[in-house]
Amino acid sequence: MLSASAKTVARLSLYRRILTDCAARGVRSIYSHELAQTLQITATQVRRDLMVVGFSGSPNKGYDVEALLGSISTVLDRAGGEQVALVGVGNLGRAILSYFQGRYANLNVAAAFDQDPALHGRLIHGLTIQPMTKLSEVVAANGIYTAILTVPASEAQRVVEELIRAGIRGILNFAPLTLRVPEHIYIRTVDIAMKLETVAFFARQDAAREVYEA
Amino acid sequence: MLSASAKTVARLSLYRRILTDCAARGVRSIYSHELAQTLQITATQVRRDLMVVGFSGSPNKGYDVEALLGSISTVLDRAGGEQVALVGVGNLGRAILSYFQGRYANLNVAAAFDQDPALHGRLIHGLTIQPMTKLSEVVAANGIYTAILTVPASEAQRVVEELIRAGIRGILNFAPLTLRVPEHIYIRTVDIAMKLETVAFFARQDAAREVYEA
DNA sequence: ACTAAGTCGTGAAACCGTTCACGATGTGAA
DNA sequence: TTCACATCGTGAACGGTTTCACGACTTAGT
Numbered sequence: 494m495l496s497a498s499a500k501t502v503a504r505l506s507l508y509r510r511i512l513t514d515c516a517a518r519g520v521r522s523i524y525s526h527e528l529a530q531t532l533q534i535t536a537t538q539v540r541r542d543l544m545v546v547g548f549s550g551s552p553n554k555g556y557d558v559e560a561l562l563g564s565i566s567t568v569l570d571r572a573g574g575e576q577v578a579l580v581g582v583g584n585l586g587r588a589i590l591s592y593f594q595g596r597y598a599n600l601n602v603a604a605a606f607d608q609d610p611a612l613h614g615r616l617i618h619g620l621t622i623q624p625m626t627k628l629s630e631v632v633a634a635n636g637i638y639t640a641i642l643t644v645p646a647s648e649a650q651r652v653v654e655e656l657i658r659a660g661i662r663g664i665l666n667f668a669p670l671t672l673r674v675p676e677h678i679y680i681r682t683v684d685i686a687m688k689l690e691t692v693a694f695f696a697r698q699d700a701a702r703e704v705y706e707a
Numbered sequence: 708m709l710s711a712s713a714k715t716v717a718r719l720s721l722y723r724r725i726l727t728d729c730a731a732r733g734v735r736s737i738y739s740h741e742l743a744q745t746l747q748i749t750a751t752q753v754r755r756d757l758m759v760v761g762f763s764g765s766p767n768k769g770y771d772v773e774a775l776l777g778s779i780s781t782v783l784d785r786a787g788g789e790q791v792a793l794v795g796v797g798n799l800g801r802a803i804l805s806y807f808q809g810r811y812a813n814l815n816v817a818a819a820f821d822q823d824p825a826l827h828g829r830l831i832h833g834l835t836i837q838p839m840t841k842l843s844e845v846v847a848a849n850g851i852y853t854a855i856l857t858v859p860a861s862e863a864q865r866v867v868e869e870l871i872r873a874g875i876r877g878i879l880n881f882a883p884l885t886l887r888v889p890e891h892i893y894i895r896t897v898d899i900a901m902k903l904e905t906v907a908f909f910a911r912q913d914a915a916r917e918v919y920e921a
Numbered sequence: 922a923c924t925a926a927g928t929c930g931t932g933a934a935a936c937c938g939t940t941c942a943c944g945a946t947g948t949g950a951a
Numbered sequence: 952t953t954c955a956c957a958t959c960g961t962g963a964a965c966g967g968t969t970t971c972a973c974g975a976c977t978t979a980g981t
Contacts, residue, residue: 500938502908506901510883524958532885537940540960552958553947568908575907584805588798589899600904639907663910665903669724671746679909681902685803687720688895689879690814693789693853694716694782695893696877714968738928751970754930766928767977 495568497545504542505565507532512562524555566599576603576637578661580652581644582612582622585667589641590618602641604631608648625652629659639663646670653680709782711759718756719779721746726776738769780813790817790851792875794866795858796826796836799881803855804832816855818845822862839866843873853877860884867894 497505511531515523525543526536543549543556548564550556577593579586579602586605593602605620607613612622623631631637640661644652649668656664657678664680666672669687674680711719725745729737739757740750757763757770762778764770791807793800793816800819807816819834821827826836837845845851854875858866863882870878871892878894880886883901888894 498938499905499909502905503901506904507885507898510901526958533887535940536958537961538938540958541939544960550959551947552945552960553949553956555958569904571907571911575904577903577907584802585799588802591798592899597900600900600907639903639910641903661910662913663906665899665906671721673747677913679906679913681906683897683899683902684721685806685879685897686811686814687717687724688897689791689853689855690720690783690789691713691716692877692879692893692895693785693791693814695713696853696875697785699876699891699893712968740928749970750928751931752968754928755969758930764929765977766930766975767979769928 495546497568501542501545502569504532504534504538505546505569508539508542509562509565509569512558512565515558516562520558522554522557523561525550527555570599573636574599574601575639576601576635577639577641578603578628578632578637579605579620579641579643580607580625580628580656581642581648582607582609582617583643583645586641586643587617589643590620594618603635603637606631608644625655628655632659632661637661640665642666642668644668709760711782715756715759716783718746718748718752719760719783722753722756723776723779723783726772726779729772730776734772736768736771737775739764741769784813787850788813788815789853790815790849791853791855792817792842792846792851793819793834793855793857794821794839794842794870795856795862796821796823796831797857797859800855800857801831803857804834808832817849817851820845822858839869842869846873846875851875854879856880856882858882 508528511528512523525539528539529536546564546568548556548561577600579590582605590602590605593600602620604623605617606623606625606628608625610624613624615622638661640656642649642653642656642664646668649666649670650672653664653672653674657674662678664678666680666682669684671682672680722742725742726737739753742753743750760778760782762770762775791814793804796819804816804819807814816834818837819831820837820839820842822839824838827838829836852875854870856863856867856870856878860882863880863884864886867878867886867888871888876892878892880894880896883898885896886894
């Protein structure tokens with residue numbers, strides 16, 4: 494069993510994206526410093542990460558693009574492709590559905606749910622919106638264990654409990670609050686307002702610094 | 708000049724959200740461990756962060772909610788409210804516009820831009836979409852230095868250069884690539900596909916662990 | 922007034938992730 | 952073949968963040 498940190502896994506995903514692009518352009522091999530430069534990290538970092546997946550390059554040719562792609566995919570991908578459920582088909586949910594529409598070969602939003610009866614049965618970005626009551630059934634039938642949660646903050650805790658009951662073990666949450674989940678559930682929250690506030694803060698600091706240093 | 712790390716600033720934003728809620732419910736004071744529990748971090752972490760903003764509580768009453776709110780807001784907020792531009796009014800851009808619509812008193816999306824002439828002049832979620840050529844003018848006129856970038860990956864690097872030329876110093880990027888920006892520009896990328904892949908990876912690991920440990 | 926209980930503020934330690942530094946390795950040129 | 956060179960793999964050092972541990976403080980109860 495491979496033990497990689499969340500940061501390493503995240504970077505592996507980014508390496509793969511670059512490698513896929515390289516492969517498409519016919520590039521056969523790549524050096525750690527090339528990958529590093531594209532992502533604006535250090536070459537050592539890249540080599541460390543690849544060490545984690547147990548991949549070796551050659552001191553002269555660097556890394557074989559196809560082989561590395563395969564190696565990373567073995568680590569990141571689920572056989573048969575990762576099937577994901579999206580819960581909460583509001584504006585953000587739709588945007589995400591649209592974004593994933595056939596974009597990634599191994600990462601597919603396979604079902605979409607909403608509690609609003611007005612949406613049930615409607616076809617949105619290629620998926621028929623289903624009622625929450627179908628959750629367990631669909632999740633089990635499709636071998637889904639990962640969900641994208643795009644419901645209002647007020648609903649999120651309740652819905653997350655439904656998800657877990659239905660067998661979901663990994664959740665990407667967009668509701669701006671900290672959800673309570675059992676130990677064995679992996680959950681990451683993307684808090685856009687918080688991120689934006691952070692960006693604004695540092696943009697302002699830089700402005701101030703310029704002023705003071707002038 | 709206050710020197711806080713990005714992580715601390717991010718948490719301050721979250722503390723404030725909780726405190727705002729407390730204030731609305733009439734709660735007068737709060738202990739570090741209460742804030743900690745809500746965010747699922749440690750009480751020490753909370754106290755450290757508040758140390759950074761120079762706020763003191765009392766050993767018996769904890770922190771005064773109103774006073775702490777004011778203190779954090781002094782650090783995070785820009786006088787008159789933060790004005791932000793959104794560039795790229797596709798599905799995700801619209802979802803974000805809709806989300807910020809009057810939701811935060813001190814954080815306002817003040818202008819939206821797109822390169823598509825078909826969108827120019829159209830009113831979407833309360834904003835009239837403007838052509839990119841208006842960027843400099845509008846940014847200068849509204850004192851904007853922060854932007855949300857929701858354009859396709861293929862356009863992102865070009866657009867980010869336009870933003871910087873127009874005076875933007877902080878960028879929240881949703882395009883799935885690493886953008887090249889000068890030293891003094893603060894940029895954060897939210898890469899949804901990468902995040903989802905990470906979540907799926909760990910959800911799968913946990914599943915495997917359960918199986919092996921059983 | 923004194924004690925017990927609970928929280929705050931913070932120096933020091935621990936932890937994790939990144940970077941440095943360098944030996945090992947493979948390749949091409951003389 | 953041998954040398955010069957560039958990159959790889961990795962133990963050790965480093966730096967930033969979190970957590971521990973504990974003295975200081977405040978209040979309530981006796």
